Amino acid sequence: MQKILFTAHCILNTASKVVLYNQEEIDAEEALRKTFMRGVIDNEIQVIQLPCPEFTLYGAKRWGHVSDQFDNVFFRTHCRKILTPVLDQLKEYLANGQRFEVLGFVGVDGSPSCGVDYTCRANWYGSFDCRTDLPETLSECRLARGSGVFMSVLKDMLKEEGLEDGIVITSLFAPEPDKCLNLVR
Numbered sequence: 541m542q543k544i545l546f547t548a549h550c551i552l553n554t555a556s557k558v559v560l561y562n563q564e565e566i567d568a569e570e571a572l573r574k575t576f577m578r579g580v581i582d583n584e585i586q587v588i589q590l591p592c593p594e595f596t597l598y599g600a601k602r603w604g605h606v607s608d609q610f611d612n613v614f615f616r617t618h619c620r621k622i623l624t625p626v627l628d629q630l631k632e633y634l635a636n637g638q639r640f641e642v643l644g645f646v647g648v649d650g651s652p653s654c655g656v657d658y659t660c661r662a663n664w665y666g667s668f669d670c671r672t673d674l675p676e677t678l679s680e681c682r683l684a685r686g687s688g689v690f691m692s693v694l695k696d697m698l699k700e701e702g703l704e705d706g707i708v709i710t711s712l713f714a715p716e717p718d719k720c721l722n723l724v725r
């Protein structure tokens with residue numbers, strides 16, 4: 541039986557990410573990503589790469605955002621549109637359960653889009669120009685319990701299909717970096 545795993549786009553392709561500047565954070569993520577990918581290869585797990593909702597809407601030069609900014613009908617509609625073919629693939633693998641075992645979905649905790657148990661939040665909006673409160677505004681960003689918007693839409697869609705109980709949704713990276721590694725051991 542072949543094992544099937546759906547993963548956030550940037551777990552396979554870090555070029556899709558917002559540019560990071562914290563080298564310690566980059567190194568820690570890369571170490572985890574490699575551990576995860578080695579597990580995938582060693583255990584002959586087949587990976588389906590989810591689309592990156594931010595890259596496909598805002599491209600490579602986007603700023604970092606918080607989930608409050610993406611939590612609007614337009615971003616949610618975009619997520620739903622790009623997740624629709626993914627859900628079709630999921631349903632086809634599930635319909636052929638004698639050949640395939642769906643291990644679940646792996647997101648990226650801390651992301652405004654792909655966070656599963658943690659996302660980043662703040663009351664951010666407005667132009668940078670002529671602002672005097674920018675450092676205070678940026679420092680409001682905090683890790684918060686809850687899903688990013690893309691994962692929230694995914695959960696809604698699974699529920700609409702009656703699939704929410706059977707599908708594992710977990711994530712890689714901080715603040716609980718090891719929790720999804722059991723899937724690939």
Ligand code: SF4
Pocket residue numbers: 548549550551556557558591592593594595648651653654655
């Ligand atoms: S939106 Fe998701 S897939 Fe895209 S870079 Fe952020 S965490 Fe990765």
